[in-house]
Amino acid sequence: xxxxxxxxxxxxxxxxxxxxxxxxxxxxxxxxxxxxxxxxxxxxxxxxxxxxxxxxxxxxxxxxxxxxxxxxxxxxxxxxxxxxxxxxxxxxxxxxxxxxxxxxxxxxxxxxxxxxxxxxxxxxxxxxxxxxxxxxxxxxxxxxxxxxxxxxxxxxxxxxxxxxxxxxxxxxxxxxxxxxxxxxxxxxxxxxxxxxxxxxxxxxxxxxxxxxxxxxxxxxxxxxxxxxxxxxxxxx
Numbered sequence: 239x240x241x242x243x244x245x246x247x248x249x250x251x252x253x254x255x256x257x258x259x260x261x262x263x264x265x266x267x268x269x270x271x272x273x274x275x276x277x278x279x280x281x282x283x284x285x286x287x288x289x290x291x292x293x294x295x296x297x298x299x300x301x302x303x304x305x306x307x308x309x310x311x312x313x314x315x316x317x318x319x320x321x322x323x324x325x326x327x328x329x330x331x332x333x334x335x336x337x338x339x340x341x342x343x344x345x346x347x348x349x350x351x352x353x354x355x356x357x358x359x360x361x362x363x364x365x366x367x368x369x370x371x372x373x374x375x376x377x378x379x380x381x382x383x384x385x386x387x388x389x390x391x392x393x394x395x396x397x398x399x400x401x402x403x404x405x406x407x408x409x410x411x412x413x414x415x416x417x418x419x420x421x422x423x424x425x426x427x428x429x430x431x432x433x434x435x436x437x438x439x440x441x442x443x444x445x446x447x448x449x450x451x452x453x454x455x456x457x458x459x460x461x462x463x464x465x466x467x468x469x470x471x472x473x474x
Contacts, residue, residue: 308347311336315427319436322444326417327437328424360401362413364394 318331342350368389373379375386415423424432452458452465454474460466465473 305344308342308344310340310342310347312338312340315423315429317424317429317433317436319433322440323417323420324414324444326420327434327440328417328420328432329436329440330415330420330423356401360396360399361391363399363401364391367394367398 313332313335314337316331316333318329320331321329323329368391371394372383372386372389375383421432452463452472452474454463454465454472456474458466458472458474460472463472465471
């Protein structure tokens with residue numbers, strides 16, 4: 239019985255099981271090659287070549303953002319009412335609308351910024367020079383000197399300053415202004431009347447910040463705890 243089955247199987251197309259399987263696979267591959275290459279059983283037989291990740295990354299890196307112009311909006315100075323300086327009142331702010339607009343190229347804007355920073359550096363070095371002269375004339379503030387009191391920034395010459403050998407970008411930083419300077423800036427910007435009420439409000443805020451929290455120690459008494467009475471969780 240086994241001999242008959244074996245003979246009948248070999249008689250089918252006169253091929254072995256392995257050869258018939260290979261032939262069927264070849265027919266399937268040849269039929270799929272005529273179709274879409276993405277459906278091919280054998281990837282090496284298709285013409286699809288995936289793009290390199292490195293090349294794609296390189297193409298993405300070549301994209302750049304280019305800036306052509308800088309638009310600057312200028313605002314007039316006004317009394318601020320928005321900050322709490324360490325001393326005095328008359329905080330600095332700006333008006334709600336800009337007073338003018340200017341457009342610069344990138345090169346012009348860089349030159350303008352360097353000029354502004356250099357002027358600020360000059361004023362800062364002048365103040366340092368003036369203070370050192372006053373300290374010398376008054377022997378570190380221990381002696382009264384009319385000459386020291388009469389000195390102003392106009393008495394300091396630019397020749398006495400070493401601006402050319404100072405890197406502007408490395409030395410430049412914002413300086414806190416005294417109350418006197420803030421008031422002078424406001425008046426020069428056209429603020430005729432400075433609200434003195436802000437001075438008292440700022441003093442009250444500074445005093446309130448010195449005393450923070452409640453007086454509870456070891457345990458909290460909700461009836462006397464200022465935090466609890468104010469609806470704040472006591473840290474004790």
